[in-house]
Amino acid sequence: MQSKAKRRETAAWVCDELEKVYPDAACSLTYKKPHELMIAGRLSAQCTDARVNTVTPELFSKYRSIEEFANADVGDIEKIIMSCGLYKSKARSIVGMCRKIIDSFGGEIPSTIEELTTLPGIGRKTANLIMGDVFHKAAYVADTHCIRICRRLGLTDSTDPLKTENELRDILPPERSSDFCHRLVMFGRDVCTARKPLCEECPLRERCKKTGV
Numbered sequence: 001m002q003s004k005a006k007r008r009e010t011a012a013w014v015c016d017e018l019e020k021v022y023p024d025a026a027c028s029l030t031y032k033k034p035h036e037l038m039i040a041g042r043l044s045a046q047c048t049d050a051r052v053n054t055v056t057p058e059l060f061s062k063y064r065s066i067e068e069f070a071n072a073d074v075g076d077i078e079k080i081i082m083s084c085g086l087y088k089s090k091a092r093s094i095v096g097m098c099r100k101i102i103d104s105f106g107g108e109i110p111s112t113i114e115e116l117t118t119l120p121g122i123g124r125k126t127a128n129l130i131m132g133d134v135f136h137k138a139a140y141v142a143d144t145h146c147i148r149i150c151r152r153l154g155l156t157d158s159t160d161p162l163k164t165e166n167e168l169r170d171i172l173p174p175e176r177s178s179d180f181c182h183r184l185v186m187f188g189r190d191v192c193t194a195r196k197p198l199c200e201e202c203p204l205r206e207r208c209k210k211t212g213v
Contacts, residue, residue: 001157002209008171010207011155015176017203018183025179027133028186030056034109034134035066035101038119039094041126047084055081066107070098093121111135124162132178140165140172141181145188152192154209 002010019025028049029040036056043052059080063069077091084090097119101109109130110116116127125141132139140146142161146168150156156167172180191198199205 002154004170007155010153011168011171011180012173013207014153014155014204015173015180018180018187021203022183022186025182025186027129027182029053032060034130035069035098036060037133038097038109038122038126038130039069041129042093042097042121043081043084043090044126045090045121045123046086051084055084066098066101066109069094070102090121096120097122109134111137124165128165128181132181136178138169138174139178139181140168141178142168143181143185144194145185145192146181148194149184149188149192152197152208153204154207 001007027037029037029044030053031037031040039059040052040056043055059077062080063072063077072095074091074095077094078087081087081090100119101107104118105115110119111131113124113127113131116122116130117124125143128139128141131137132141142164147156147159147161147164150164150168151159155171156164158164158167168177188194191202192204199208202208
């Protein structure tokens with residue numbers, strides 16, 4: 001892997017180039033309230049964001065607050081989210097996380113990675129998403145797009161989400177980290193796909209070190 005100084009330079013260049021292509025960085029999960037992002041993030045596990053966005057309108061119109069989710073019938077939530085897969089465990093954790101927020105955090109979503117990951121069903125990926133989009137703090141969302149693209153660019157060399165997160169934390173400016181991760185998702189869907197990346201159309205091809213990883 002490149003030196004840290006070189007990776008920092010490359011990361012800044014990638015941030016600049018992706019900003020040109022995707023000036024409006026935004027989360028692909030649809031939500032209006034902070035707790036809705038938390039729940040949508042949980043639903044996105046082993047499921048596409050597009051699929052999650054088809055079930056959350058009904059879910060969020062029926063249960064409008066953390067308190068309502070905490071008191072919800074798990075079976076009813078299961079029926080609404082069934083098409084997202086793993087619906088039984090997801091429904092339990094949605095109710096559980098909202099109960100814990102009320103019991104342990106005074107009804108307010110906690111604002112640190114360490115506290116967020118104590119909530120049922122919330123891993124570091126969703127916790128980072130909340131840190132960036134809700135609290136506007138540094139966020140390193142190491143999803144499949146991020147891991148694949150960052151390896152191809154030589155920014156990271158691991159397939160492990162936590163290691164990838166820590167490697168990016170060393171080289172990405174904190175104030176650009178959240179938007180960078182959102183742009184990687186869009187770029188990973190449009191150009192740098194897993195199976196057939198559109199390398200001839202890629203605005204980052206001159207820095208790509210590991211195409212085909």
